[in-house]
Amino acid sequence: MHRIHWLEPHPSRAGDALRVALEAWGHMVVPGPGPGSLVLVAERPDPGLIPAEGSEILWWVQQAGAEEVSAVLERRAGWVLLQDRPLEAAREALRHLRQRDLGSEGWLRQMLHLASLDDLLELVLSRAIRQSRAQGGAIWLRKENLFYQRAGDGSFPEAPLPRHAAAELVRRGEAFPLAASEQLGILRLLDPHESPEQFLQGFEDVEPLLLNAWRLEESRALSFKDDLTVAQNRRCLEAELPQAVRAAAAKGESVALVFLDVDDLKQVNSRYGHPAGSIVLEAVARTAQRLCRAHDRLYRYGGDEFCLLMPGTQARGAQKLAERLVQVTLGQPVLLGDDHLTISLSAGVAAFPEHADGAGHLIEQADRALLRAKREGKRQVVVAG
Incomplete structure (x- = not known):
């Protein structure tokens, strides 16, 4: 019977469930720290909770940011799992810990079981x-012939970089390639004081992980793409919105959601036919995509509705962008045969945590704000609350 020591500074139902599962799997659960494997149940990974004893730690936490994971795993071998993961994931993590199957960069290897591509990029950049x-600094990733900034702290403009511009930065030594064989991306640092060899050590471990996460994201993107417009589809929003809300909560930031509706699209379809309605939707999506920031996400929610997800944005900032989108769209008529059709939009805005306490509530609040905008005369933006 394998002995596992147990520390629970922040008790939870998920912690109780894991303890029951450990005993069912044949482990002897011993309260308090001790030599060997240790399970630590907490709200977040915190170096201050690491005891003097314990050769490896399985962190069973409610929330975790990339930097927090890095901070605890650099101090003690371990594995970090969120409490919403299946219990079997904890069993597998303990097996890896006992076998010391952590790779040459254990803290990074295990991040695959916790992090999205953006989490990995944030971790790589911060280190x-x-x-x-x-x-x-900042990291850009390639998308066709452009490089888009996916992680950064404001040190560099967020504008996309043409491939030749990115290559020129690398040639001049002002940027460093990530997975150069596949031109995955580039890393730029503002005024570094150490030679590249100092901070590029271990990137041979980083690059396969980034490539795997990037390829997974690309394959998911194919199933998440709207068939008609440049936007993602509703299934993609349902997958990504909870992640965005969790990330905002972990960082103490806001995330805004804008619901957009094309006014009177049914009348357009009735007068000009459904192909004309498709042309209108495509035009709206292209305009919205052009006005968005690089890290904003546009989704077609269904029918004549779009959603715009804006990380790190409060309601006021989202309202301003939505108002600009309404005005720009009005000023760009769509040519349908000999007619120039003016397109108008209505929009509803809500933000977490200002108006909602979770992803589902955020959708509900933004949708209600949109309904108010439609009832109150259309061609306007209404903020929840």
Whole structure:
């Protein structure tokens, strides 16, 4: 029978369930720290909770940011799992810990079981900034012939980089390639004080993980793409919105959701036919995509509705963008045969945590705000509350 020590500074139902499961799997659960494997149940991974004893730690936590994971795993071998993961994931993690199957960069290897591509990029960037003693930095990823900033702290403009511009930055030594064989992306650092060798150590471990996460995201993107417009589809929103809300909660930030509706699209379909309605939807999606920031996400929610997800944005900022979108769309008529058709939009805005306490509530609040905008005369933006 394998002995597992148990620390529970922040008790939870998920912790109780894991303890029962451990005993069912034949482990002897011993309260308090001790030599060997240790399970630590907490709200978040925190270096201050690491006991003096315990050769490896399985963290069973409610929330975790990439930097928090890195901070605890750099101090003690371990594995970090969110409490909403299946209990079997904890069993598998303990097996890896006992076998010391953590790779040459254990903290990074295990991140695959916790992190999205954006989490990994944030972790890579923060470590590069710290190890190079730079003032800041950013990472761009390739999408066809452009590189888009996916992680950054404001040190560099967010504008997309053409492939030749990215290659020129690398040639001049102002950027460093990520997975150069596939031109995955580039890393830029502001005023680094250490040589590249100092902070690029271990990137041979990083790159396969980034490539795997990137390929997974690309394959999911195919199933999440709307067939008609440049937007993602509703299934994609339902997968990504909870992640965005969790990330905002972990960072103490806001995330805004804008619901957009094309006014009187049924009348367009009745007068000009459904192909004309499709042309209108495509035009709206292209305009919205052009006005969005690089890290905003546009979704076609269904029919004549779109959603715009804006991380790190409060309701006021989302309202301003929505108002601009309404005005720009009005000023760009769509040519249908000999007619120039003016397109008008209505929009509803809500933000977490200002108006909602979760992903489902956020959708509900933004949708209600949109309904108010439609009832009160259309061609306007209404904020929840």
